[in-house]
Amino acid sequence: MGKFYQQETECMPREEIRKLQGERLVRIVKHVWDNVPYYKAKMEAAGVTPDDIKGLDDLHKLPFTSKEDLRETYPDGMLAVPKNQAVRIHSTSGTTGKRVVKYYTQEDIDCWSECCARAIVAAGGDENDIVQVCYGYGLFTGGAGLDGGSHKVGALTLPMSSGNTDRQIQFMTDLGATILCCTPSYAAYLSECIVERGYRDKIRLKAGIFGAEAWSEEMRHDIESKIGIKAYDIYGLTELGGPGVSFECEEQKGMHVNEDHYIAEIINPKTLEQLPNGTQGELVFTNLTHQAFPVIRYRTRDICVLNDAPCSCGRTHIRMAKPMGRSDDMMIVKGVNVFPSQIETVLIDQGYSPNYQIIVDRVNNSDTIDVNVEMSPERISDNLGRIAEMEKSLVAALKAMLGIYVKVHLVAPKSITRSEGKAVRVIDKRKI
Amino acid sequence: MTLNQISIFLENRPGQLAEITEELTEAEINIFALNIAEASEYGLIRIIVDDTDKAMSVLQENGFLATVSKVTSVGVSDKPGGLDAVAKIISAADINIEYMYSMIRQKDGLAYMIFKTADPEALEKALAAKGVF
CATH class of the missing domain: 3.30.2130.10 (VC0802-like)
Incomplete structure (x- = not known):
């Protein structure tokens, strides 16, 4: 048995969890029906009223919420409390006009912090620890989430935010950080730097909590062996509140969903039917306690498996596997959501042909994204310097749209392979 | 030309x-x-x-x-100082050369060079004034 942040809840018998979820579902459905006209309209269109929802078994009657719903109602169409009760927002990495904004009441933030606190304790943390948070602080949920969790645990928090590797390593060694929280690719990069600089003996790290992007078991072993820590996975989405929707325990065999705050379901993405535990399908989450901005049956597009078998750590909450793909064309590159349509928009905007190919790969544990762009008649010039300048401005426009660096390759017209007349848009070479 | x-x-x-x-x-x-x-x-x-x-x-x-x-072809005498004379005319006319290269053929002891400038007309005028074609 490991340590727990909230043992009674985390180890609650499964029947009791289901009962609690049922009660909270009834309440949250009533809450959105009363306070969010958009939800009420959706439910009416589906022929459901709060009276039809008596417990967990009625969940399947409720309509799904998609990313499009959240974009359509941007910025506050899904707000379920008077705005003066909300105390903070966070937002997705999406592009201008396509962002999703999540609102929080103070109570929502407390619940979220508790979820992250459970993850920190599951990774062996307590009030004696020094938690270095190098997720970004700001609109991104990563920094605020783990920061809040670390405060709940009573650990000493180093609010480093992302980047500035020299400073990260200096504080890590000078202040003796024991738990590192960041994206797995940054953890891999940091561990390389630590080894290269010969600081392996100067650090006191024992554990890492890494999330916000997909990573493999190989990557885990690589980081663990390089700097001698145990690396834990954490899962979350801004749409649901941020990191801490689920987290790994010392068994490292799936992430426990915080089921008192979220219902996890697996559905068939084509028929939209619920699938039994153990079956692969699309992961769907329902906020049970979020007051300011609850989402009901949110389709994550992550392909996943749920496992309700007992875990030797003592936690009874259901475990989800690492997501094994997407049911749409979204890619997560360097922790950022990338849709091919965003890249297409920039290309057309900049006068290039919409014939392109995106190649995503992982080099030295870090994601790379390359785009092959067919040169267009509008962009051709007899002056090579002018072509290079246009290429530079394309790279800048992609960076502005996606927030990450994209390597552009200008290629000859019609040189991108087409199958059945349609180009293969995305090649993901990452083996995760 | x-x-x-x-x-x-x-x-x-x-x-x-x-x-x-x-x-x-x-x-x-x-x-x-x-x-x-x-x-x-x-x-x-x-x-x-x-x-x-x-x-x-x-x-x-x-x-x-x-x-x-549009580019400008210029006949340059195929002897030391030939290109220098042409380059000086272009420089004196304050015309910027984007790039240049040479023709494959020679004719009447002249090597033909290709000049790309923003204003081919101005270049031609400046050269003609000095008797270069």
């Missing part, structure tokens, strides 16, 4: 030049001047041919991306 130059966009990979010369050969087009400018992943082949319109349609039919621009 103002001439039409064709610039063709190419990726840097083997066989690209041969693809173009093959098409031009089949269309019986003669190349007077040729120049290659390259970046790391792509480049431009610039050519001056005897029939620009025909060459352009052949290239476009075969899927090449090409554009026509």
Whole structure:
């Protein structure tokens, strides 16, 4: 048995969890029906009223919420409390006009912090620890989430935010950080730097909590062996509140969903039917306690498996596997959501042909994204310097749209392979 | 003399030049001047041919991306100081040279150079004033 942040809840018998979820579902459905006209309209269109929802078994009657719903109602169409009760927002990495904004009441933030606190304790943390948070602080949920969790645990928090590797390593060694929280690719990069600089003996790290992007078991072993820590996975989405929707325990065999705050379901993405535990399908989450901005049956597009078998750590909450793909064309590159349509928009905007190919790969544990762009008649010039300048401005426009660096390759017209007349848009070479 | 130059966009990979010369050969087009400018992943082949319109349609039919621009050919005496004399005229006229290269053929002891400038007309005028054509 490991340590727990909230043992009674985390180890609650499964029947009791289901009962609690049922009660909270009834309440949250009533809450959105009363306070969010958009939800009420959706439910009416589906022929459901709060009276039809008596417990967990009625969940399947409720309509799904998609990313499009959240974009359509941007910025506050899904707000379920008077705005003066909300105390903070966070937002997705999406592009201008396509962002999703999540609102929080103070109570929502407390619940979220508790979820992250459970993850920190599951990774062996307590009030004696020094938690270095190098997720970004700001609109991104990563920094605020783990920061809040670390405060709940009573650990000493180093609010480093992302980047500035020299400073990260200096504080890590000078202040003796024991738990590192960041994206797995940054953890891999940091561990390389630590080894290269010969600081392996100067650090006191024992554990890492890494999330916000997909990573493999190989990557885990690589980081663990390089700097001698145990690396834990954490899962979350801004749409649901941020990191801490689920987290790994010392068994490292799936992430426990915080089921008192979220219902996890697996559905068939084509028929939209619920699938039994153990079956692969699309992961769907329902906020049970979020007051300011609850989402009901949110389709994550992550392909996943749920496992309700007992875990030797003592936690009874259901475990989800690492997501094994997407049911749409979204890619997560360097922790950022990338849709091919965003890249297409920039290309057309900049006068290039919409014939392109995106190649995503992982080099030295870090994601790379390359785009092959067919040169267009509008962009051709007899002056090579002018072509290079246009290429530079394309790279800048992609960076502005996606927030990450994209390597552009200008290629000859019609040189991108087409199958059945349609180009293969995305090649993901990452083996995760 | 103002001439039409064709610039063709190419990726840097083997066989690209041969693809173009093959098409031009089949269309019986003669190349007077040729120049290659390259970046790391792509480049431009610039050519001056005897029939620009025909060459352009052949290239476009075969899927090449090409554009026509005006350049100036200048006869330079084929002896020490020949280019220097021309360069001084252009400099004195305050005209910026974007790029230049030489023709393949020589005629009457003159080597022909191709100059690309923003204003071919001004260049021609400045040269003519000094008796250079």
